Amino acid sequence: MTLVAVRDQVIPGLVGLSRQASGEVVVFCPGCKALQTVQVSGNRLVPTRKFTQEGTHIYHDCGCMRPCRLYQHS
């Protein structure tokens, strides 16, 4: 799996979703390389198993200390 092929806009964190982003966002965990689509509503992560929002970042529950990268379909 390579993200280079994904030509979606890269968002550094939910703070980047300044336009009251809502809808589907792809989260990518830099620790375990997990890739999953989650729902965001008004810059807030809709409660999802395995992912937790802290401030403007989303963290995976695998124990990775680095925040997930976010990709939004353009």
Ligand SMILES: [Zn+2]
């Ligand atoms: Zn992970």
